Amino acid sequence: MLASLTSELLQSLRIALQAIGAYTLFFVRLLKEVPRALLRFSLVVDQVHNSGALSLVIIMLSGLFVGMVLGLQGFDLLERFGSEESLGSAAALGLLKELGPVVTALLFAGRAGTALASELGLMRATDQLAAMEMMAVDPVRRVVMPRFLGGVLSMPLLAAIFSMIGIFGAQLVGVQLMGVDAGQFWSQMRSAVEFGDVMEGVVKSCVFGVACSLIAVYEGYHSVPTAEGVGRATTRTVVISSVIVLLLDYMLTAVML
């Protein structure tokens, strides 16, 4: 009983280690291809369109509502201490440092990550990747790399848009609905937020962009070539991305705070 349990534990530990190793090797392989992929930039532009421009609507809508909720909740909380004027700085710092990068990354994994994984998985299932190899075209170079880079480039921009819209959402609720003074709202925000806070958000969103894109292309590229396998790759993309983003978020916050 105990022996079988330990052997099972060892087995799952081995699988986890293997997965980490495979991810690392795949990432190194992608990094090596970066200069060559930048030469064929039109492919990357297409993917920035796919994972960035097409995610704009969901990001902007979510940003607006997250900002509005933040305005409402922040107002309710700050009103108890009689300092509603700090709403601007509270909302801006919360959005820039935490909610902007994290919520954008989660939405990005759901919107763009799944699309990448299922697209690559279907290419694998319908032997398109094998066909490319037959024609001496490296599928990693031609198909995976542009998608990876497109995601990496889109994420920071999406997060910045999210934060900006969120601040306007908080302003909408705080100033227009709840009656916080507009001048106080903006001036307190300006005196509280520093350049480093904005950069913290940018660094976080860059890291999340790399993580989400890597997970999506890895899971898609290595999916089992069946209908079930593609579905599973898509699910794994969302699950792994979400957990990794939250884990990385804690570690990055601890380092940069």
Next chain:
Amino acid sequence: MRQTRTIELGTGLFVLLGFAALFFLVTQITNREFGLGDGGYRLLGSFEQVGGLKPGAPVSMSGVTIGHVEGIEYDFNEYKARVTMRIDSDYDRIPDDSDAGIFTAGLLGGQYIGIGPGGSETFLAEGDQMQFTQSAIVLENLISKFLFSKAGEKHGDAPAEASTP
């Protein structure tokens, strides 16, 4: 061809919007000044206590912002905090016997330096030191002073009350 053009248009719009958002966040939300042709001159002031003053805090005269705090260091010659202020070049007629104090905007607001003009005919210029400074008020000191003075007033009956139970 049409297909590619719309893709490029969408991508371009997205990238433009993204960078516009970044630019907005950096310039409008933070207090960082991107002075193009950054003029102005520097003034120095030594304070016993700067409290919560931070670089980037405004320097004002009668409530009008005339510059910003550039840096705060500790000066081991005087054993005081040395504050460097950058004043916009438009405000170049500050009398050299003006005084500088650190005040708080509102109850929980940030701290700023307020300059009260003196009566001298000569004006402060680049690198000059403010002669008269007034430290930031530290709330804890005020409270402890208040408590000590209260305790001194009630010196007669306070210990008796404490010993009754």
